[in-house]
Amino acid sequence: MTNMQGWSTSSGHCRAGRRRYTVLGTGLMGAAIAKRLALSGATVSAWNRSYGRSKPLVADGVVVFEHLNDCLQEPGTLILSVLDYDSASSLLQDHVAQLQGRDVINLITGTPAEAHEFAAFLSACGVGYLDGAIEAYPSDIGQPDAAIMFAGDRRVWDTHRDALLAIGGASQFVGGGPGAANVLDAALAGTFLNSSLGAACEAIAFLSAAGIDLRDPAVDFDYWIDLLRSEIHELVRALEADDFVTTTATLAVYAAAVRQWRAAAIAAGVRASMLSANLNNLERAESAGLGAQALAAQVRTMFTELGE
Amino acid sequence: MTNMQGWSTSSGHCRAGRRRYTVLGTGLMGAAIAKRLALSGATVSAWNRSYGRSKPLVADGVVVFEHLNDCLQEPGTLILSVLDYDSASSLLQDHVAQLQGRDVINLITGTPAEAHEFAAFLSACGVGYLDGAIEAYPSDIGQPDAAIMFAGDRRVWDTHRDALLAIGGASQFVGGGPGAANVLDAALAGTFLNSSLGAACEAIAFLSAAGIDLRDPAVDFDYWIDLLRSEIHELVRALEADDFVTTTATLAVYAAAVRQWRAAAIAAGVRASMLSANLNNLERAESAGLGAQALAAQVRTMFTELGE
Numbered sequence: 001m002t003n004m005q006g007w008s009t010s011s012g013h014c015r016a017g018r019r020r021y022t023v024l025g026t027g028l029m030g031a032a033i034a035k036r037l038a039l040s041g042a043t044v045s046a047w048n049r050s051y052g053r054s055k056p057l058v059a060d061g062v063v064v065f066e067h068l069n070d071c072l073q074e075p076g077t078l079i080l081s082v083l084d085y086d087s088a089s090s091l092l093q094d095h096v097a098q099l100q101g102r103d104v105i106n107l108i109t110g111t112p113a114e115a116h117e118f119a120a121f122l123s124a125c126g127v128g129y130l131d132g133a134i135e136a137y138p139s140d141i142g143q144p145d146a147a148i149m150f151a152g153d154r155r156v157w158d159t160h161r162d163a164l165l166a167i168g169g170a171s172q173f174v175g176g177g178p179g180a181a182n183v184l185d186a187a188l189a190g191t192f193l194n195s196s197l198g199a200a201c202e203a204i205a206f207l208s209a210a211g212i213d214l215r216d217p218a219v220d221f222d223y224w225i226d227l228l229r230s231e232i233h234e235l236v237r238a239l240e241a242d243d244f245v246t247t248t249a250t251l252a253v254y255a256a257a258v259r260q261w262r263a264a265a266i267a268a269g270v271r272a273s274m275l276s277a278n279l280n281n282l283e284r285a286e287s288a289g290l291g292a293q294a295l296a297a298q299v300r301t302m303f304t305e306l307g308e
Numbered sequence: 309m310t311n312m313q314g315w316s317t318s319s320g321h322c323r324a325g326r327r328r329y330t331v332l333g334t335g336l337m338g339a340a341i342a343k344r345l346a347l348s349g350a351t352v353s354a355w356n357r358s359y360g361r362s363k364p365l366v367a368d369g370v371v372v373f374e375h376l377n378d379c380l381q382e383p384g385t386l387i388l389s390v391l392d393y394d395s396a397s398s399l400l401q402d403h404v405a406q407l408q409g410r411d412v413i414n415l416i417t418g419t420p421a422e423a424h425e426f427a428a429f430l431s432a433c434g435v436g437y438l439d440g441a442i443e444a445y446p447s448d449i450g451q452p453d454a455a456i457m458f459a460g461d462r463r464v465w466d467t468h469r470d471a472l473l474a475i476g477g478a479s480q481f482v483g484g485g486p487g488a489a490n491v492l493d494a495a496l497a498g499t500f501l502n503s504s505l506g507a508a509c510e511a512i513a514f515l516s517a518a519g520i521d522l523r524d525p526a527v528d529f530d531y532w533i534d535l536l537r538s539e540i541h542e543l544v545r546a547l548e549a550d551d552f553v554t555t556t557a558t559l560a561v562y563a564a565a566v567r568q569w570r571a572a573a574i575a576a577g578v579r580a581s582m583l584s585a586n587l588n589n590l591e592r593a594e595s596a597g598l599g600a601q602a603l604a605a606q607v608r609t610m611f612t613e614l615g616e
Contacts, residue, residue: 111572112518135535137556149526174526176519182572183518184526190569191583192504192511193532193539194562197603198586199503200540204547205610206495210420211484214548218457218482221540224496227443229533231501232508236529239512240522248445254502261498264419264490269612275499277585278506295505302513304577 018043019163020076024068024091026054029134030081032141033107033167035060037079039142040166047071049082072098077160080106085114089121096125103128103156105164107148111186112179119152119178130156131178133185136168144169151180196228199274202265209268235296244293251298252291255282326351327471328384332376332399334362337442338389340449341415341475343368345387347450348474355379357390380406385468388414393422397429404433411436411464413472415456419494420487427460427486438464439486441493444476452477459488504536507582510573517576543604552601559606560599563590 019042023034026048038044038061045063048054054064065071072095080088085108092099104127106118115131122129129152136146146168150157157164157173164171174180200221207219238244249257258279265272285291285298327350331342334356346352346369353371356362362372373379380403388396393416400407412435414426423439430437437460444454454476458465465472465481472479482488508529515527546552566587573580593599593606 111568111575113572113575147531170531172526175521175524179518180520183515183520183576186569186572187511187514187518187520188527188529188532190566191514191573191580192507192529193536194566194569195507195510195582195586196500196504196536197539197543198589198606199500199507200543201589201604201607202503202610203495203500204543205607206499207491208607209611210487210491210495212488212491212495213483214544216483218480218492219496221496221500221544222537223455223478224501225533225537225540228501228504228536229530231505232529232533235505235508235512236522258498258502260419261494261502264421264494265499266612267419267421268491271589271610271612272499273585273589273610274503274582277581278503281506281509281579281581296509298506299509299513299516302510302579302581303517304574304579 019160020045020074021079021163022046022071022074022076023062023079023081024071024088025049025080025082026057026064027081027083028138029107029141030079031057032138033079033081034062036142036167037163038062040163042163043076045071045074045076068095069098077103077105080104080108082108084108085110085118089118092122092125099125099127101126103130103159105130105132105150105156105160107132107134109133109185110182112182115151115179115182116177128153128156128159129178130160131181132164132171133181133189134168135185135189141167142169147171149174149181149184151176151182152178195274202270202272202274206265206268206270206272209270231295234294238294238296239299244290244297246294249295250292251282251285251295254295255279255286255291258282327468328353328382329387329471330354330379330382330384331370331387331389332379332396333357333388333390334365334372335389335391336446337415337449338387339365340446341387341389342370344450344475345471346370348471350471351384353379353382353384376403377406385411385413388412388416390416392416393418393426397426400430400433407433407435409434411438411467413438413440413458413464413468415440415442417441417493418490420490423459423487423490424485436461436464436467437486438468439489440472440479441489441497442476443493443497449475450477455479457482457489457492459484459490460486503582510578510580510582514573514576514578514580517578539603542602546602546604547607552598552605554602557603558600559590559593559603562603563587563594563599566590 023046034046047065051066119129131152132148132150134148140146147170148168150173262272262275285301288301290297331354342354355373359374427437439460440456440458442456448454455478456476458481570583593609596609598605
């Protein structure tokens with residue numbers, strides 16, 4: 001431990017029951033996490049490929065190491081915050097002996113397949129594995145509404161729950177395999193949130209092309225977000241109940257409206273990519289005979305097995 | 309007025325200043341509007357192509373006519389709630405003399421181009437024209453949060469403001485030409501809201517394909533809708549200020565994430581149309597050299613003049 005900086009690691013041993021965490025990767029996110037864990041009373045050590053980036057953490061009570069091998073001499077739970085799954089694998093595969101019996105909490109976000117592969121590798125090393133997906137910015141770490149979704153070994157979640165809630169107050173464990181957090185990330189942050197932001201941008205381009213100022217009081221996105229919320233609740237209700245009877249507007253009525261909206265957007269000089277993709281989905285559902293059902297019925301024709 | 313039913317039209321004349329409205333088209337929406345106007349104290353007459361559909365309105369104090377010509381003998385402001393702009397044009401073109409000097413409030417939703425054409429036709433008939441787009445279901449008519457956007461002749465809005473707010477409490481007049489209400493409808497209800505609902509459906513299909521139950525507490529759309537709201541506020545702020553500097557994630561970082569999310573969705577067995585359209589938009593913005601800017605910068609490459 002010749003390269004150890006800051007607090008002596010022995011200080012951790014003096015406090016019975018105090019948890020020990022080792023953060024690998026102290027970029028913006030890893031540094032925020034290490035700092036937060038130290039603040040919450042845990043004993044925290046850290047390593048970063050570029051030693052200089054981890055050194056400022058000494059001021060926060062984090063023990064920083066220049067060499068990974070030295071850092072892994074420390075006992076305790078590993079928290080991974082390096083660039084991606086590939087970096088994590090290549091980092092750890094030379095240190096398999098030092099992983100045995102540890103818990104590993106991976107906060108790298110990637111695909112569900114990467115999570116499954118990495119979980120299999122670590123499981124072969126005798127590791128308890130938790131796979132997290134962080135739905136917050138580094139500046140949100142430690143806030144009550146910062147969400148991290150965790151999947152994998154429930155025992156690891158139960159053991160480290162307090163520390164993980166200290167990192168993100170809205171964190172939760174999700175059912176399913178080790179890839180489930182990444183699925184939720186890809187489905188909710190990726191498919192829902194990011195596509196909706198793209199749709200908002202396309203709407204703004206349309207308004208601009210038609211000469212309507214974004215500052216016009218009638219351009220009130222909050223009104224439409226409130227409607228979106230109630231219509232999504234209705235979608236979820238219909239899908240949970242498997243009940244696609246509608247008394248308001250059928251899927252065919254929506255398809256006709258989207259066809260007209262898309263024509264208007266194109267006439268105004270907008271490419272209308274999101275409108276076109278949405279229309280394509282609705283027309284596919286219509287072709288499958290779902291035109292008289294509620295909008296939510298389109299979910300049934302979104303799978304490649306059925307659609308193609 | 310031999311075909312007049314219900315209240316005598318003369319009752320309207322007895323109350324000074326009482327407004328007179330004639331609703332053409334009493335489907336679900338037109339009937340709700342006629343009923344609401346009568347409730348608010350106006351003198352209301354109505355006509356529907358199928359006479360039988362308008363007759364129940366007699367119980368609400370509406371004077372119903374079997375023949376359009378008789379109905380148009382009544383003075384007062386016309387409210388149009390027929391199927392589409394074409395139906396309205398063909399209905400009115402044989403009655404041009406009876407339109408002279410009237411106000412016409414059109415509640416048919418269509419394209420901006422249809423609104424412009426119809427406004428030109430009516431303007432030649434000496435009509436004051438207001439073009440509305442209803443953003444509510446018939447059952448919401450009369451509610452404080454029911455929104456109808458109106459464009460066209462501001463004088464007509466000012467004259468009938470109280471009656472129009474009685475129909476939809478969140479109604480407003482928007483700047484721009486007679487097509488502006490239809491533009492707002494196509495941009496906000498069409499491009500933003502309906503595409504976002506399509507994205508929510510795609511997210512749900514993805515979760516389902518990956519074996520995650522919609523009832524899992526981690527599938528919390530409200531959390532993501534709250535995030536969407538704050539990110540849209542950020543988009544609007546960036547566009548209004550023409551400031552695309554970001555301290556969180558650049559457009560290129562989002563594009564890389566969407567590429568990965570899309571690959572995960574396809575691997576799970578989902579067509580990923582919305583993700584693909586969104587990725588296409590982001591890559592187009594990257595190709596235009598906007599990768600280091602904020603997500604909102606993509607708006608600049610959504611126009612056909614620039615993109616193609």
